[in-house]
Amino acid sequence: xxxxxxxxxxxxxxxxxxxxxxxxxxxxxxxxxxxxxxxxxxxxxxxxxxxxxxxxxxxxxxxxxxxxxxxxxxxxxxxxxxxxxxxxxxxxxxxxxxxxxxxxxxxxxxxxxxxxxxxxxxxxxxxxxxxxxxxxxxxxxxxxxxxxxxxxxxxxxxxxxxxxxxxxxxxxxxxxxxxxxxxxxxxxxxxxxxxxxxxxxxxxxxxxxxxxxxxxxxxxxxxxxxxxxxxxxxxxxxxxxxxxxxxxxxxxxxxxxxxxxxxxxxxxxxxxxxxxxxxxxxxxxxxxxxxxxxxxxxxxxxxxxxxxxxxxxxxxxxxxxxxxxxxxxxxxxxxxxxxxxxxxxxxxxxxxxxxxxxxxxxxxxxxxxxxxxxxxxxxxxxxxxxxxxxxxxxxxxxxxxxxxxx
Ligand code: C6P
Numbered sequence: 001x002x003x004x005x006x007x008x009x010x011x012x013x014x015x016x017x018x019x020x021x022x023x024x025x026x027x028x029x030x031x032x033x034x035x036x037x038x039x040x041x042x043x044x045x046x047x048x049x050x051x052x053x054x055x056x057x058x059x060x061x062x063x064x065x066x067x068x069x070x071x072x073x074x075x076x077x078x079x080x081x082x083x084x085x086x087x088x089x090x091x092x093x094x095x096x097x098x099x100x101x102x103x104x105x106x107x108x109x110x111x112x113x114x115x116x117x118x119x120x121x122x123x124x125x126x127x128x129x130x131x132x133x134x135x136x137x138x139x140x141x142x143x144x145x146x147x148x149x150x151x152x153x154x155x156x157x158x159x160x161x162x163x164x165x166x167x168x169x170x171x172x173x174x175x176x177x178x179x180x181x182x183x184x185x186x187x188x189x190x191x192x193x194x195x196x197x198x199x200x201x202x203x204x205x206x207x208x209x210x211x212x213x214x215x216x217x218x219x220x221x222x223x224x225x226x227x228x229x230x231x232x233x234x235x236x237x238x239x240x241x242x243x244x245x246x247x248x249x250x251x252x253x254x255x256x257x258x259x260x261x262x263x264x265x266x267x268x269x270x271x272x273x274x275x276x277x278x279x280x281x282x283x284x285x286x287x288x289x290x291x292x293x294x295x296x297x298x299x300x301x302x303x304x305x306x307x308x309x310x311x312x313x314x315x316x317x318x319x320x321x322x323x324x325x326x327x328x329x330x331x332x333x334x335x336x337x338x339x340x341x342x343x344x345x346x347x348x349x350x351x352x353x354x355x356x357x358x359x360x361x362x363x364x365x366x367x368x369x370x371x372x373x374x375x376x377x378x379x380x381x382x383x384x385x386x387x388x389x390x391x392x393x394x395x396x397x398x399x400x401x402x403x404x405x406x
Contacts, residue, residue: 022355
């Protein structure tokens with residue numbers, strides 16, 4: 001069914017908030033989405049009736065919680081169509097997932113003089129872990145360049161894939177530009193040279209269906225909180241063949257088979273990568289968020305958000321001195337811009353006074369801002385509960401900003 005925003009919005013009590021005497025308009029969804037009732041209810045039910053440590057106790061609550069946690073792993077598996085449930089590793093989010101691979105994969109497979117390839121439009125979470133890992137291994141970090149529209153230069157990418165490349169790590173959707181990268185084609189090109197590929201899907205899973213087997217990516221990661229779920233929980237998908245060869249990332253309980261003071265043997269997948277007591281409640285909350293998305297349907301969500309995006313761009317174009325940052329042919333849910341003569345931060349402050357939440361600044365993607373030689377942008381990022389009316393109010397507010405600054 002097409003999205004009926006009045007019905008959807010009723011599930012998000014926070015959207016009734018007033019900010020500075022104005023109804024909240026929440027356009028900071030790429031930072032984190034708001035949470036529907038069913039996610040909050042799931043957290044409450046878990047702590048009220050099911051709370052227990054898992055994989056440890058023989059008692060009723062522990063068994064029940066273990067079953068729920070492992071069933072949630074199955075939900076994640078089918079959400080991204082992974083082949084096996086044990087290819088799903090629960091993490092704190094996209095950042096931790098990337099750190100896990102950067103640490104563990106590079107430990108095993110990268111040596112001095114090798115290369116890791118990332119792109120010019122990565123979030124800091126998909127830059128810094130590789131910088132650290134490459135420094136440790138005396139390897140080189142190479143960058144796929146992009147054009148003025150904010151699209152990756154595919155011919156340069158082809159040229160960069162070489163005998164020394166050990167891994168490609170690239171974002172599916174840019175958080176600052178909204179660009180959807182041609183990841184399937186990139187994976188094919190890398191695989192022609194037997195190079196594995198990690199896809200940062202933090203900004204993709206809320207907006208589009210992801211099929212890791214169809215993509216044939218080697219690693220894929222996402223965060224629960226950007227897709228209507230709780231904070232502090234996320235997923236790393238990894239192909240069995242890689243995960244089995246990689247050493248543990250963190251160590252302690254759960255990730256071991258047997259421990260003596262002389263020697264420790266490691267647990268099987270996925271537990272080898274899930275040291276310590278896991279975040280059971282938030283995993284279950286993320287499962288509820290996935291059910292929320294699947295009930296609405298990615299097709300309907302995308303249709304709604306694409307309509308809003310096109311509408312927003314058309315309306316914003318009418319404002320004087322506006323410069324769009326990121327005009328790729330394929331994009332989703334994000335419009336980034338600034339007034340040439342007004343600092344984005346000043347614009348953000350005024351919007352906030354009018355109850356409108358946007359993100360201003362570099363969006364944890366400073367190299368993109370350096371590329372465009374700008375201090376930052378105003379980023380409007382959309383979710384399923386946003387409306388055309390909210391965009392009209394945003395454009396009115398921006399017109400007021402223009403008036404104030406002349
Ligand atoms: N981007 C934004 O406002 P975490 O923080 O681990 O959930 O996600 C990190 C991350 C990784 N990759 C991409 C493409 C991202 O957009 C993010 C988070 C937020 O754009 C917060 S900085």
